[in-house]
Amino acid sequence: MRHAPPSWTLHPQNRSDVDIxxxxxxxxxxKHLNPDVLVNCAAYTNVDGAESEQQSAHSANTIGVKHLAQVTAKYGVALVHISTDFVFDGCSTQPYTETSSPKPLSVYGQSKWQGEQQIxxxxxxxxxxxTAWLYGDDGHTFPQKLMQWAKQGDVRVxxxxxxxxxxxxxLVNGISECLQHGARGIIHLAGSGAVTxxxxxxxxxxxxxxxxxxxxVPSSTFVTAAKRPAYSVLESIHPSGVRLPDWNQGLSDFTNHLAKSRK
Ligand SMILES: NC(=O)c1ccc[n+]([C@@H]2O[C@H](COP(=O)([O-])OP(=O)(O)OC[C@H]3O[C@@H](n4cnc5c(N)ncnc54)[C@H](OP(=O)(O)O)[C@@H]3O)[C@@H](O)[C@H]2O)c1
Incomplete structure (x- = not known):
């Protein structure tokens, strides 16, 4: 699997290194690192928590992102920023493209959209x-939750x-490809296809x-503070032509990685 080209030097920073x-x-x-590109993965991501902690969501996802945009502009650094399908209201029945109009349903979605505008x-x-419905090999994302629920014998989805x-x-590969193409603007990078x-x-x-x-089960079974889009399929018409593999391929790569790590 191809990640960032080997010629790139990565300087990962966590929250204790820099609070945005x-x-x-x-x-x-x-100023000290003087990078060519700054990739911002930092965000307030507690979608339900944001409904009662509006200030925290706004502070990280809008004001922090504004700082990132201003500072990178000051030093001539390109800014790559991760945003979300939650900027859309989910009322569409067709995939959302980069030209679709955002209309967030939640405080989190609103704070992320305002962050985009600041950039x-x-x-x-x-x-x-x-991007959308992000999951990885580590952490407590949806597939890991499913596996935990399966052990408890109650999987309702x-x-x-x-x-x-x-x-x-x-997604990492897609961003890497975008950087090689010098892609700019807004791009949708999510697993291709759609699934419930x-x-x-x-x-x-x-x-x-x-x-x-x-x-x-219907999603109304789960009482949550924030409204979520019922349909948030992302599609790209970005001229760079960068697209991610099908969501099925993602699942297959995920389970293969899991099997190898258990050996
Ligand atoms: N997960 C998804 O399904 C999904 C879908 C679409 C888009 N996204 C976007 O993808 C990005 C990454 O999401 P994720 O799910 O990986 O989130 P995550 O696991 O919650 O990671 C966010 C990171 O940002 C850090 N952070 C929060 N506030 C910060 C601040 N003020 N300064 C510096 N660092 C700060 C957090 O540090 P602490 O741990 O110390 O709080 C955490 O390490 C976000 O932009 C999110 O909006 C995610």
Whole structure:
């Protein structure tokens, strides 16, 4: 699997290195590292928490991102920023492209969309990467939750939410390709195709060769503080031509990686 080209030097920074809401530290770090590109993965991502912690979401996802745009512009650094399918309201029945109009349903979605606007305002040398239903080999993302629920013998999954599951290493490759192409503007990078959460769950267990009963339920079964888009399939018409593999391929790569790591 191809990640960043070997000629690139990566300088990963965590929150204790630089809090994006602290503009002075951010300025010092960017000046010191003097990168060609800054890729921002930092965000307030507690979608339900944001409904009651609006200030925290706004602070990281809008103000912090504004700082990033201003500081990168000041030092002539390209800014790549990760955004989300939650900028859309999910009322469409057709995939959302880069030209579709955002209309967030939640505080989180609104704060992320405002972050996008701050970038457009302050650093023209940017790439805003909207992704969706992100999961990876580590962490506690949807596939890991499904496997945990299977152990507990109760797997109920919404059959009225449709999206584009995105395997994180595919996103890394997509961003890397964008950088090689010098892509700019807004791009949708999510697993190609569309699937309901319920069908995705069934596909995961099939791929793991596990006989798990998955019960389809309406999303209203799960009471959540934030509204989520019912349909947030992302498609790209970006001229760079960069597209991610099908969501099925993502699942297959994920389960293969899991099998290898268990050997
Ligand atoms: N997960 C998804 O399904 C999904 C879908 C679409 C788009 N996205 C986007 O993808 C990106 C990554 O999401 P993720 O799910 O990987 O999120 P995550 O696991 O919550 O990671 C976010 C990271 O940002 C850090 N952070 C938060 N506030 C910060 C600040 N003020 N300064 C510096 N770092 C800060 C967090 O640090 P702490 O751990 O210390 O808080 C955490 O390490 C986000 O932009 C998100 O909006 C995610």
């Amino acid at each position: 809401t602290d503009v002075d530290t951010l300025d010092r770090v960017v 457009q305002l302050h650093n023209p040398n940017h790439l805003i990467v909207r 919404a059959n009225d939410q449709t999206g584009s599951p995105t395997y994180a290493p595919h 959460r319920y069908d995705w769950a069934k596909a995961l267990f099939r791929s793991l060769q596990l006989d798990v009963a998955v019960k389809p």
